[in-house]
Amino acid sequence: MAWLDRGDGVKLAYDKREGAGPTLVFLPGYNSNRQGTKAVALDLWCEQFGRALLRLEYSGHGDSEGPLEGGTIGGWAEDAARVIQHAAPGPLVLVGSSMGGWIALLLARKFGARVAGIVLIAPAVNYSEDLLWGKLNPFQQRQVMEQGSARVMVGPTEFLVTREFIEDGRKNSLGKNGRIPIQAPIRLLHGQQDKAVPWRVSLRVAEAVASPDVRITLVKDGDHRLSRPEDLLLLLSFFGPDGL
Secondary structure, three states, X not given: OEEEEOOOOOEEEEEEEOOEEEEEEEEOOOXXXXXXXXXXXXXXXXXXXXXXXXXXXXXXXXXXXXXXXXXOHHHHHHHHHHHHHHHOOOOEEEEXXXXXXHHHHHHHHHHHHHEEEEEEEXXXXXXHHHHHHHHOOHHHHHHHHHHXXXXXXXXXXXXXXEHHHHHHHHHOOOOOOOOEOOOOOEEEXXXXXXXXXXXXXXXXXXXXXXXXXXXXXXXXXXXXXXXXXXXXXXXXXXXXXXXX
């Protein structure tokens, strides 16, 4: 494990595996980390085939410092960008899981031609508005906007929803008002039994991106995690000599 000081005293944790490029960059989901099943499977694959890999954690996630609550999509994307600029010069393949899929698209827009490919696993693009804000009742929405925050239950999980998180999500919204200006090849993997992020989100992403090279793989019995052995084999099939 290595550390990058963000410049404000918060240290961001990451692991870098040296190898042939482009460097694969694994971007975890909300409250996940670089030691998840998919990240570890990708690390083992990179070790076997000599590919470079960067696994990172945003502030408040895993071993990285700072609070989880109060974070924002834009802030976490900036964390990821700092680690990438520090540890992974050159071409990139961005691999984003859930919220990490949204962050992957934000980074692809930032890094432009450096991005050789993108893999999105159940991408929670625009989830702060489409999947969270819309589930709050009018009282909770007023509480967030007028008082600054509210604790709400989303399924079995309690979230502290802040006004900053909602407003930042709107600022970083993708595809709402036109195409997403990304030209890199994109591969999407989504389970049709996903209860957290509906699989049709991947269809909307595929339609919105400017890239002509987009392929979607749907797993009819797959859930949000997509961490079964057969799911991992599908994920790894996107890489290699004939892949990204």
